[in-house]
Amino acid sequence: MAEFPTSEELRLLIPCDDPMTTKEEQLYPIFRVPAPLRSIAPEKFSPQVLSIGPLHSPAWNSEMPQHLCSIYSEMDQYKLISWRKIFREDMPDQEVPFLRFLHQHKHAMLASYGGRFEKDHKRHIDKFVNLVALDSCFVASLLHWLFQEDFPYLKQKMSMDEIIMATKVCTTAHLFPIYSRNLPRPLQKAMLEDILLLENQVPLIAVKQAIKIESKCRSDEEAEKILELFVAALAHRVLPFSRSRRNVLYSVKRLSVGAYHLMDMMYSIVCMQVDPHPTSEILHINSAPFEPTVRGMPSSNRIYMSGIKLRGHWGSLNEISFDNGKLFLPKIHVGDDTERYFRNLIAYESCFKTDRLDVVSYLHLMDFLIDTPEDVSLLVESKVITEAIGSNEKVAEMWNSLCRNTMCLFSPKYKDVSERVQHYCKSPWRMMWAEFYRSNLSKPWLVASLLSAAALLILTLLILWYTVLIYNNDKKQS
Known part of the structure; x- marks a missing residue:
């Protein structure tokens, strides 16, 4: 089985002065967390087992602790397997077009990291494209595996066209149905958490292109729809808010258009408000200006x-x-x-x-x-x-x-x-009134006691009133 292409091979395949290379205007913000937020809990922003993109890659961080380098390097074998599975067995003729596509967007992707990794020498650009290509294929395979696991539950809320398309996707061969059986559940859970870290992202355009090839899509529109299904499975698995699968599917639709990366899509899903009308799929986003002062709320x-x-x-x-x-x-x-x-x-x-x-x-x-x-x-x-x-x-x-x-x-x-x-x-x-209700009316036996006492009091008053009437009548007769 052939190895993943080296930087030198990439340089021969896709020279940096390729006439197809253009500068993309759109940026994909992937940045380091500011120190005031990071200092509170630094470990919450660093991947546990899986490094995606250059910000936590040992190849781009010479000062990274050795124990983290070894942990992240252990996952490289699965990244290589995903690459070989996509291009060496299913779509070998798509490898060069995929790399060409990434080189077309290399300026925007480099700028997405704040220019941190932008170098003039083409060897560094090859290295960067190499990393993005490998990681985007791995993310595509990871999402595919997750969707295939959740497909029996998600299809209950999908349209017939989506079911037909998803069924075709689930029949394509990919990495994790074979290799995930050997991965412990805690490791799988940690991987899903890591791909949603702000500093652990790759531009979504690269992931979309990898999904298009990995799922054998006929068009970019079909790749968009498959990405939506993949993200719906991811959102339903990891989001902390309880939402029905149908609402998750509604929220994900059209979010992939213009989204920057997976973290950006998860943010949009969490903040979405679905129109309660059952026949509407319109999504509302609260974009009104904020209130600069807030008074304290009671506990x-x-x-x-x-x-x-x-x-x-x-x-x-x-x-x-x-x-x-x-x-x-x-x-x-x-x-x-x-x-x-x-x-x-x-x-x-x-x-x-x-x-x-x-x-x-x-x-x-x-x-x-x-x-x-x-x-x-x-x-x-x-x-x-x-x-x-x-x-x-x-x-x-x-x-x-x-x-x-x-x-x-x-x-x-x-x-x-x-x-x-x-x-x-x-x-x-x-x-x-709330205190009275909790003290006297919140429990059935208290209500029964109160009603019995009230009935006894009313009965006593009636007896007293009747006794007074009899006494007055006797007094008049006498």
Whole structure:
């Protein structure tokens, strides 16, 4: 079996002065997390087992610790297998066009990393294209494997055309159905977490092209649709918010057009609000200006004491509401990967999506609601937080640390909900009624006792009234 082409072979295949090479105007932002955010939890931004792209590649980081180099190098064999599987067995004639395509976009891809790896000597450009080609093929194979595992569940929510296309995709040979059986489950889980780190990305155009070849697509449009199905499977597997598979599919549609990388797509899915009308597939994004000042929100227990009921529902983080004394929040699965996921979303939104405050607004709202482990317990009982990993103390500590070194800002929607909740909590009569309800009416046996006491009191009053009437009649007759 032939080896992956070396840099020198790439230079002979695709010379850097190739007339097809053009400078792409679009950039694909992949950058280092700023020091104020990284200093809080550096390990949350570094891959555990899988290095994608040059920012954490041992070949491009000479000062990387040796133990990390050995960990990342262990995955290179699987990257090479994915490359050979795509080009040596199924599509050997597509290898050179694929490399030519990457060279056409090399300037934009180099600029995507802030010019960090842009070199004048063509040997470095060959090395960069080599790395992007290898990693994009591996990501395509990884997504293909994940989709094939989840296809029996996803197809229940897919259209007939999507099922036909997906069935054809699942029959094509690729890496992981063969080799993933030998990979431990913790390693598979770590790989899925690593491909969603901000610093661990490759431009999506490279992944799309690899998917087009790996899945034997006839056109770019078909490759777009397959990418959407792949990302839907990934989103349903890793996203912390509880959403139905149909809603996940609706959210992913058309997101691949103009998306920068997988992290960008996951951010858009998390912040999407699906039109509740069942026949509509229109997606709404909250892009209104932010509110520069935020007043403190009461904690969950303080809200509960004021008579507000907390309710968890299926939806994205933008689908919150307050109506008739009920605060509706999206259900969220809190696991050992939740903190890593949110910290990377915060970094991406704070540095690139500066006109958006969706993630920061949600995390600050939850930070206000959670002060103590008792607040976590209440949110678990209300089914806002599900499958909490660890003790309530650890969950509360995680939420209270997520917003460190971030500005406390709310989007207009969050600001409106916050103000209405605060106004509701200021009423002393509501608090008195809520306390009376919890003390006397919240349990069936208390209600039965209260009704029995009320009936006895009414009966006593009736007897007293009847006795007074008899006494007055006897007095008149006498």
